[in-house]
Amino acid sequence: MKIFLSGVSGAMGRVIAEMVAEKGQDSIVAGFDKAQPQRDFTVYQSLENVTEDFDVIIDFSHFSVFDSILKLALEKKKPLVMATTGLSDQQNKALAEAAKQIPVFQSANMSLGINLMANALKVVAPLLVENGFDIEIIEKHHRKKVDAPSGTAFLLRDALNDVLSSKKDSIFGRHGKEEKRRDEIGIHAVRGGTIPGEHLVLFAGEDELFEIKHNALSKKVFAQGALSAAAYLTAQQPGLYDMDHLIAGN
Numbered sequence: 190m191k192i193f194l195s196g197v198s199g200a201m202g203r204v205i206a207e208m209v210a211e212k213g214q215d216s217i218v219a220g221f222d223k224a225q226p227q228r229d230f231t232v233y234q235s236l237e238n239v240t241e242d243f244d245v246i247i248d249f250s251h252f253s254v255f256d257s258i259l260k261l262a263l264e265k266k267k268p269l270v271m272a273t274t275g276l277s278d279q280q281n282k283a284l285a286e287a288a289k290q291i292p293v294f295q296s297a298n299m300s301l302g303i304n305l306m307a308n309a310l311k312v313v314a315p316l317l318v319e320n321g322f323d324i325e326i327i328e329k330h331h332r333k334k335v336d337a338p339s340g341t342a343f344l345l346r347d348a349l350n351d352v353l354s355s356k357k358d359s360i361f362g363r364h365g366k367e368e369k370r371r372d373e374i375g376i377h378a379v380r381g382g383t384i385p386g387e388h389l390v391l392f393a394g395e396d397e398l399f400e401i402k403h404n405a406l407s408k409k410v411f412a413q414g415a416l417s418a419a420a421y422l423t424a425q426q427p428g429l430y431d432m433d434h435l436i437a438g439n
């Protein structure tokens with residue numbers, strides 16, 4: 190697989206580049222980043238004149254460069270793995286529209302565990318909520334993360350709302366709220382140190398707590414997931430794919 194890696198100089202980009210080099214099966218033929226460390230392939234700062242031939246784009250960059258990445262994928266008619274989080278509703282719509290022409294893989298969390306966690310939540314949440322349990326989502330990430338709450342917190346919230354008989358509004362922290370808890374999902378973002386990513390869903394009932402937690406111990410789980418998604422995507426027809434497709438496909 191010949192990979193075009195967007196965000197190649199970032200934390201995730203570096204882990205993917207190392208993993209690709211270690212495994213020796215695939216290659217990164219070019220990248221995109223405003224930061225330009227020495228590499229043995231071209232790192233573009235603008236995507237107007239990309240000359241390399243590649244099989245797939247993997248994007249771990251920033252939502253502000255979404256338009257130019259999508260344009261490159263559509264111009265070259267190549268599959269796109271969109272791992273960047275914090276996209277706007279409009280950007281998500283543009284991605285779904287592009288999926289009519291090219292294969293697109295999107296997941297706010299490329300780890301197997303989080304996606305199994307979302308499926309597990311769908312099983313337990315209806316029964317717990319029927320029995321009066323409240324839901325809170327607490328996520329923890331490293332000090333450099335720029336979006337909050339995490340895309341994964343939204344992924345888990347959406348998985349819960351998919352199966353609850355009445356959808357719950359989200360509340361982000363409760364600073365300044367002088368009122369008791371409503372029928373809502375509380376979402377809380379903690380930032381510090383080098384935490385790769387922890388997500389806890391707490392169901393709090395009468396005298397009983399039930400928690401499901403996922404802890405990514407390094408960024409390698411996301412890198413491995415993105416590479417598996419890229420390999421999967423190169424064999425697919427145009428369409429919008431996610432981790433459920435990948436898990437079912439394997």
Ligand SMILES: NC(=O)c1ccc[n+]([C@@H]2O[C@H](COP(=O)([O-])OP(=O)(O)OC[C@H]3O[C@@H](n4cnc5c(N)ncnc54)[C@H](O)[C@@H]3O)[C@@H](O)[C@H]2O)c1
Pocket residue numbers: 196197198199200201202221222223224248249250251252253254271272273274275296297298299300336411
């Ligand atoms: N889907 C997942 O599983 C998953 C996992 C981890 C991170 N992420 C997401 O991936 C993205 C990147 O994460 P990271 O931890 O590597 O962040 P990072 O800040 O370390 O890296 C981002 C890279 O993008 C580059 N960049 C930013 N703005 C740019 C611009 N205007 N033009 C060109 N390059 C630009 C930066 O120079 C940097 O090298 C974030 O959105 C993060 O939330 C997703």
